[in-house]
Amino acid sequence: MELKDDVSIVLCGEAGQGIQTVERFLTRVLKFDGFNVFATKEYMSRVRGGLNSTEIRVSSENIKSFVSKIDVLVTLKKGSIQHLKDRLSKDTLILGEKANAEDGYPFVEMPFTQIATDIGDKIFSNVVAVGSISAILNVDFETIESYLKEFFARKGDEIVNKNIEAARKGYDLGLNLIKTGKIKVSIKKDATIKNDLIFDGATAIGLGALAGGCNFISSYPMTPSTGILTFLSEHAKEFGIVAEQAEDEISAINMAIGAWYAGSRAMVTTAGGGFALMVEGMSLAGMIESPLVVNLGQRPAPATGLPTRTEQGDLLFALYSGHGEFPKILLTPGTLEDAFYLTQKAFYFADKFQVPVIILSDQYLVDSYYNVKNLDLPKNQPQKFVVETTKDYKRYALSKSGISPRGIPGGAGLVDVDSDEHDESGHITEDLDLRVKMVDKRLKKFDSIKAEIIPPELIGSPKYDTIVVGWGSTYPAIREAVEKIEDESIAFLYFKQVYPLHPDTKKYLQSAKKRIIVENNATSQFGHVVKAETGIDFDVKILKYNGMPFSVEELVSRLKESR
Template structure:
């Protein structure tokens, strides 16, 4: 079973919240849901959409086409009527489909105009045959904190809209399924959950779309979790505060998008030189400059790999779904601390701001702290070791040490000598081979196939589903590149033994393909999209079928 629903309207009409209410309703009824949004960089006006895909199996990617379009204005009809099988609209909108008097109902209950979305929500749920009780429970949770009047008004609007649906033939006839409780989560929430699970105590950031929801989630939890969420004056301060907090002994995180990360690169280098672990989240959006502030892309892969002057090891991970974002955030905190290097979680607007239902997040990973907890005679903060990792003490202990952004000797003293430079550079880079041993090994999904789709980050679920669709016509499999740095040689070995390799990514210059080429593999074809929108399953399937003739 597949049902695709979309609500559209101007910014300020509660489009996102309406979409979330619809998604929660069907999740609580036992169905699997996936929601993604498209919106312009406007506070008011323009056209926002929230698209919810409902299935009886797990789902995590967008597809073409809409079964029911809830249009809150004429612009939505004009933009999307060609994609929709049915349109639901109210007063002042010209369309063919289901007309319902949204504003009239709102006036009857004495509500505000924005509540037209709740009328439409109730009506479209009614068209599916689902019990009103599922929607009622969701609305009670959504509006109980806003006072009795607002809650009652929205429940009345939803009920009146729902009842109107009985005058029309249902588009579906659904019943609630008996399934265990699940959670509806966005990628940004998964990162925040992972950081809290990892014991992160200091968060610092300057608001920047599409990373800001991380701040909005963790800020109210300061007292409950004993954390600090510091909104800084800019991203330079944010990264330096995070490095400073880690230097003092607590786990720390900063988060931003590409423009903010551009300001963080010197602080990233400070982490690299002082061997102070820090975790940075870079939620990509298209550039350059302000670019497309509320759209998606994968244009920062190579930038993140080489950000800051000089050379130093770093761990860059590009998870592909919410479960992976959660677990890899925990893992990255452990690895950056164990090896005393900076780490970057690479996400993008599509992955971070899409919502999906999943089981309650769990991980077998434990928080592994790597601090010197006793007095060490003759302590040297940067002593040369076989694996490049030196004992790490923190200020306030009996192990006195120095730290500087200049090149330094084993005790932290400034030292420009050629001999010392060679020793310390080689020390820092010795960590890489040991880091690789602690990374999850890449796995080819579905070994049978003479064509391999390869991607990283948010293309994961799209490519997985495309493989399932294509298997009826094409022998195809899929490889998700999780770690971009240090790069795993196993990725190249897997692809060398594959047939035709097609690299799928959201940028113009085929950056993942370039990374593969630098590591000894030329891909056969590139499937690129760089209009600020994510791939749909249908797009990938169509391109591959065309490629295969």
């Protein structure tokens, strides 16, 4: 089997077997050796048992999307082949322990565990596997050796040497596959990739929060957003962050609102079930005009649903969250770079417009990672919009823009906020005429927000006949699929902000003869938003809601069928 320019390697085993260790080792080694790498995982909601898999895609080009094909399958547990049978082809090279073989599927025995046991402990079997795959991909062994020395340095020379021995024996296994003609891989290396960053979506959002000036996070752990809380907690001392694991989501959002009131820049992370508990807090933020940044990591629902899978099913929930009418902003990153920049932007929007900003991520985005060339870090401290109060300070002073000066306690004036309707000073009122003025004041913010809406990005020829619309994490797969179709009459319109909707949306849609929308949900939620705002419906809705992301291949097929 000969593979050129793009290889998909899948590792499959049970939870607790160390698949993520192999993934971590291998992706770093590949990056350090000059390969473009992308990784994503699918896993069951359990600590041990079941079958989980990780896809590691290696390419001559910078890649960011999931593919269905499996070129090399490494089985670490009996049942792996059946688990992934729909993605296997006659050309798939299946490697693993003899006990994991299944009738009807060509199999190459790779005695990872026996080799590891001979070295001293079966725990080294993961490193044996890393060595084998590295050899298949033509990784220089010196790169593996250097990484293992650095990674295990704190555990002493004996552990370092045993891991290097395990990697070498695995590497020899991989070389034997090449020598016997079972596989040949040709992927271009790029020396500059060695200096790339490599991280996942949770880290990207965490880094964006730091760049946005976040200094307070309060969350209750909930898949898939826990990684963001973990990242900021790990760096709390370094960046002066107060990181609080709250007792529940109600406490978390109220803590964040209190932190903004006191002058901090606060963030909350959660998933759909946790966000359900936060909606009263969202409404409180709307009434007291408090800035707020919430990362809502989407996963299949209702209720607990599929807690470790992915979906785009919470857009409408986020849009209509909180009782009453008040402005909010919804941002939807589709790449790691966007996750960084949009999270940074979320703090700017929240502070400037004094509104809740919701970042809609999902399990696929948060758990996927790849190499990134660079991130433009802010050269200056984030712009803040807090004013120093005077004795005659009015927190809710009526203004043409609807944005009142936001002070914090400690100045000469009283910063009075109240969840009841209030007058300009923040005191409770039941003046019905004033009630209308205050509602109008809050809604006026939409005019200011609309002046800074992030525009959708058009990928492809502006002379399109067919337009494909997507938002959030569907971006990489849609883009690659449209590029593979190689038809200038098809263009892709990608939304990083889904609410408020950019005014050019209608123009883009009216210019197309056929309109297609792609969403990871069952009811085309963004399609509903677009129709409500523009009056335009989509001709074709490509929807997926089984808990898995779109693959490039299925989008190529479904887009061709839709024409």
